[in-house]
Amino acid sequence: MTPSLPRRMLLDLASAGLLVFGLSYWWLGNAAHELAGTAMFLLLILHNVFNRRWWGRLPRARREPRRLLDGAVTLLLLGGMLALLVTSVLISNALSGVLSAFGGFTLRQIHSLAAYWVLVIVAVHLGLRWPMIMAVARGLLGIETASRPRALALRLLAAAVAAQGVWSALVLGLAGRLSMQVSLDWWNFEESVAAFFLHCLAIMGLCVAVTHYGLQGCRRLARQARRPG
Numbered sequence: 001m002t003p004s005l006p007r008r009m010l011l012d013l014a015s016a017g018l019l020v021f022g023l024s025y026w027w028l029g030n031a032a033h034e035l036a037g038t039a040m041f042l043l044l045i046l047h048n049v050f051n052r053r054w055w056g057r058l059p060r061a062r063r064e065p066r067r068l069l070d071g072a073v074t075l076l077l078l079g080g081m082l083a084l085l086v087t088s089v090l091i092s093n094a095l096s097g098v099l100s101a102f103g104g105f106t107l108r109q110i111h112s113l114a115a116y117w118v119l120v121i122v123a124v125h126l127g128l129r130w131p132m133i134m135a136v137a138r139g140l141l142g143i144e145t146a147s148r149p150r151a152l153a154l155r156l157l158a159a160a161v162a163a164q165g166v167w168s169a170l171v172l173g174l175a176g177r178l179s180m181q182v183s184l185d186w187w188n189f190e191e192s193v194a195a196f197f198l199h200c201l202a203i204m205g206l207c208v209a210v211t212h213y214g215l216q217g218c219r220r221l222a223r224q225a226r227r228p229g
C-alpha cells in the first residue's frame with residue numbers, strides 16, 4: 001500500500017534534510033556522514049517505489065514543454081544521485097576493507113561535485129511540484145479559501161529567501177563547488193553550525209523560487225502569445 005501524499009512528503013522532507021545534513025561532513029565526522037547518506041539512499045529507493053507509476057508513464061508521456069522539463073530534471077537527478085552513490089561506495093571508510101583499491105582525491109572531488117549539483121537539482125525538482133507541495137501544506141493547515149494578502153506575504157517571503165539565497169551562494173562559494181574548483185577555504189563549523197544549514201536552505205529556496213516563478217512567467221507569456229490580435 002502506498003502511503004498518503006502528506007506522509008510521503010514527510011519522507012521527502014527527511015531525504016532533503018539528510019542531503020543537507022550530509023553536506024556538513026567536517027562537522028559530522030565520517031561515521032555520521034556515511035550513516036546519513038545511507039539513510040538518504042534508502043529513503044530515495046522508497047521514494048521511487050512510491051512514484052513507480054511516473055516511471056511507467058515516462059515513455060508514453062505527452063511531449064509538452066512542462067513534462068519534457070520535468071522528465072529531463074528527474075533523469076538528471078537520477079544521474080546525479082547515481083554518481084553520488086557510486087562515489088560514496090568507492091570512497092567509504094566503512095567499506096574500505098572490501099574496496100581498498102579505490103578512494104583518492106579525484107573520487108572525493110567527484111563525490112563533492114555530485115553532492116552540490118544534487119542539492120541544486122533536488123531544489124529544481126521541488127520547484128517543479130511547488131503547487132502540489134503548497135496544496136498539501138494548505139490541506140494540513142486547514143486553509144480552504146484564497147487570500148490576496150496571504151499570497152502577497154508569501155511572495156514577499158519568497159523574494160526575501162531568493163535574495164538571501166544569492167548571498168548564501170556567494171558565501172559558500174557555490175559556483176566554485178559546481179565547477180569542481182579546488183578550494184581550501186571551507187566553512188568554519190567552530191564559528192557557526194546553524195548558519196551553514198541556513199545558507200544551504202536559502203540556496204535551495206532560491207532554486208525553488210526561480211523554477212516555480214520562472215515556470216509561471218513562461219506560462220503567462222505562452223498564454224499571451226496564444227491570445228488573438
Ligand code: HEM
Pocket residue numbers: 008009012013015016019044047048051054055074077078081122125126129132133
Ligand atoms: C532529497 C531528494 C528528493 C526530494 C526531497 C524529492 C521530493 C519530491 C516530492 C516532494 C515529490 C512529490 C511528492 C511525492 O510524490 O512524494 C516528488 C516526486 C517525484 N520524485 Fe522526488 N525527490 C527527491 C529525489 C528524487 C530522485 C533521486 C528521483 C529519481 C531518481 C526522484 C523522482 C521522483 C518522481 C519520479 C516523482 C513523481 C513525479 C510526479 O508524479 O509528478 N526524486 N519528489
